[in-house]
Amino acid sequence: MTTVLAAGPGPDVWHQIFNFANYGELLALVHNSIIAGALLGIVGGLVSTFVMMRDLPFAVHSISELSFAGAAGALLLGANVIIGSLTGSILAALIIGALGSRARDRNSIIGVLMPFGLGLGVLFLALYKGRAANKFGLLTGQIVAVDSVQLQWLALTCVVVLIGLVAIWRPLTFASTDPEVAGARGVPVGLLSPVFMLLLGLTVAMSVQIVGALLVLSVICTPAAAAMRVTASPGLVTLLSVIFAVVSVVGGILVALGGSVPISPYVTTISFTIYLICRVIAAVRAKRGWATRSAERPLAAAVPATH
Amino acid sequence: MTSLSPTPAPARPVLELRSAHLRYGPRPLWTDLSVQVDHGEFVAVLGANGSGKTSLLRVILGLQPLTGGTLLVDGRPPRRGSDAIGYVPQQRRVDPLTPLRARDVVRQGLDGHRWGIGRPGATRRRVDAVLDEVDARAFSDAPVGLLSGGEQQRIRIAQALVADPALLLCDEPLLSLDLNSQRTITALVDRRRRSHGTAVVFVTHEINPVLPYVDRVLYLAGGRARIGTVDDVLNSATLSDLYGAPVDVIRTGDRIVVAGIPEAPEQTHHAD
Numbered sequence: 001m002t003t004v005l006a007a008g009p010g011p012d013v014w015h016q017i018f019n020f021a022n023y024g025e026l027l028a029l030v031h032n033s034i035i036a037g038a039l040l041g042i043v044g045g046l047v048s049t050f051v052m053m054r055d056l057p058f059a060v061h062s063i064s065e066l067s068f069a070g071a072a073g074a075l076l077l078g079a080n081v082i083i084g085s086l087t088g089s090i091l092a093a094l095i096i097g098a099l100g101s102r103a104r105d106r107n108s109i110i111g112v113l114m115p116f117g118l119g120l121g122v123l124f125l126a127l128y129k130g131r132a133a134n135k136f137g138l139l140t141g142q143i144v145a146v147d148s149v150q151l152q153w154l155a156l157t158c159v160v161v162l163i164g165l166v167a168i169w170r171p172l173t174f175a176s177t178d179p180e181v182a183g184a185r186g187v188p189v190g191l192l193s194p195v196f197m198l199l200l201g202l203t204v205a206m207s208v209q210i211v212g213a214l215l216v217l218s219v220i221c222t223p224a225a226a227a228m229r230v231t232a233s234p235g236l237v238t239l240l241s242v243i244f245a246v247v248s249v250v251g252g253i254l255v256a257l258g259g260s261v262p263i264s265p266y267v268t269t270i271s272f273t274i275y276l277i278c279r280v281i282a283a284v285r286a287k288r289g290w291a292t293r294s295a296e297r298p299l300a301a302a303v304p305a306t307h
Numbered sequence: 308m309t310s311l312s313p314t315p316a317p318a319r320p321v322l323e324l325r326s327a328h329l330r331y332g333p334r335p336l337w338t339d340l341s342v343q344v345d346h347g348e349f350v351a352v353l354g355a356n357g358s359g360k361t362s363l364l365r366v367i368l369g370l371q372p373l374t375g376g377t378l379l380v381d382g383r384p385p386r387r388g389s390d391a392i393g394y395v396p397q398q399r400r401v402d403p404l405t406p407l408r409a410r411d412v413v414r415q416g417l418d419g420h421r422w423g424i425g426r427p428g429a430t431r432r433r434v435d436a437v438l439d440e441v442d443a444r445a446f447s448d449a450p451v452g453l454l455s456g457g458e459q460q461r462i463r464i465a466q467a468l469v470a471d472p473a474l475l476l477c478d479e480p481l482l483s484l485d486l487n488s489q490r491t492i493t494a495l496v497d498r499r500r501r502s503h504g505t506a507v508v509f510v511t512h513e514i515n516p517v518l519p520y521v522d523r524v525l526y527l528a529g530g531r532a533r534i535g536t537v538d539d540v541l542n543s544a545t546l547s548d549l550y551g552a553p554v555d556v557i558r559t560g561d562r563i564v565v566a567g568i569p570e571a572p573e574q575t576h577h578a579d
């Protein structure tokens with residue numbers, strides 16, 4: 001046990017958090033993790049714009065707890081952890097999608113599912129007799145050297161989510177921002193909801209592998225929440241959200257590399273810092289009056305202007 | 308589709324209901340409804356809450372089948388997502404953080420229902436044209452969530468018009484707008500039907516804002532309907548007959564006041 005001095009954390013604590021000794025060798029060991037992180041950043045950034053539009057952050061958190069339970073169950077049984085985590089999150093996503101079409105219903109179902117998932121996961125981990133790092137990693141993330149088989153799973157998930165999202169992009173945007181008019185225009189609003197939940201479940205399962213179940217929101221909510229503060233252009237929101245997510249995850253992995261602390265604090269700190277910066281930019285702009293109009297010019301005289 | 312010059316009205320009506328029935332379980336909403344709306348016509352749909360105004364729109368939009376009779380929209384049976392119909396919903400506040408600019412909302416009316424991501428810029432010319440038409444170019448790049456209620460509603464009108472529909476369906480589009488915005492919206496709708504021959508079906512619980520423009524009124528009450536000019540329908544005798552109770556219609560200058568509409572038993576809070 002180290003005694004923490006009143007003056008602040010001792011040098012060995014800093015050393016645990018930041019340690020760049022032998023960095024080049026470590027980097028070579030984790031290049032699979034970095035690829036996985038980049039894939040997660042791309043998919044997480046894209047999905048998070050819809051998570052924000054559809055007001056689903058709470059659902060994301062709940063899905064990740066069930067994903068954790070699935071992964072922990074797989075760990076206990078000696079099965080593939082990724083398949084376990086996929087099973088848990090897809091089940092949770094489908095349950096939330098099927099039972100909670102209205103926001104109120106949805107929130108109560110989520111509130112019921114979340115502790116159940118977490119409890120189940122804790123039970124499985126308590127029974128598991130293997131390495132403790134495996135246990136902790138599911139909750140708070142880890143840079144275990146992602147092996148090639150795992151990377152293939154992650155890449156496959158990523159491709160499925162990307163193809164799915166691109167295919168339903170326009171109607172999903174329409175249904176997420178104005179379900180009533182979208183329905184009138186022929187968008188299958190009721191069908192898109194479970195399809196999106198499925199894609200969301202896949203993405204959450206991916207994130208649980210890397211950032212851990214407790215902090216998935218830093219990849220599947222914060223990037224778009226930050227982007228929406230600085231622009232309302234849908235293309236730019238998407239682009240910024242992806243950039244923010246990739247920077248958070250890959251940056252988090254790179255900084256975490258030498259330390260002995262889990263990866264998630266790095267990812268969440270970068271993600272949160274980006275969000276803060278975006279809010280500051282938005283506040284400065286609002287002061288200068290940017291937010292209301294792009295250009296000020298008198299309206300045509302034919303129709304009386306609104307005030 | 309050409310859209311610029313006022314087209315000579317084709318003989319075929321834009322909307323045709325023949326002996327249409329709609330019931331929910333045992334409760335008929337309206338029975339034997341026959342209405343014909345021609346190109347460029349402005350028809351206001353009035354009636355108490357629960358009289359089936361919104362259901363009429365749902366049927367025309369193809370979201371709900373009739374329980375009897377025929378309905379033709381632009382000569383064809385109703386179909387979900389038909390290009391022949393533009394739809395303007397009630398004004399609701401848009402979340403301020405919605406990641407859409409005004410022009411993106413308008414564009415959704417053109418290709419928001421199509422699969423895939425779409426080519427950026429492919430629709431710009433048509434979107435700009437309709438933004439000009441509703442005098443919204445000044446705020447076309449502003450976040451839609453930061454616009455005023457009246458401006459948002461102007462954007463919704465543009466969204467409904469951008470695909471150049473033959474029929475514009477408005478579901479209480481003036482609700483919760485200030486008087487000035489109400490005038491703007493109704494004037495825009497009127498301008499469009501004159502320039503493009505777009506037929507307008509305008510559901511409202513308040514006739515006065517649309518009074519200067521309305522050709523005919525469809526009044527729904529007690530499962531029955533009357534259609535005709537304002538004077539034909541909005542008079543004490545007709546409404547008293549429809550409601551089966553004495554109703555007073557008073558004209559004061561250019562306003563109409565309806566008094567004494569009985570409250571429907573299941574609608575205790577508000578029946579106009």
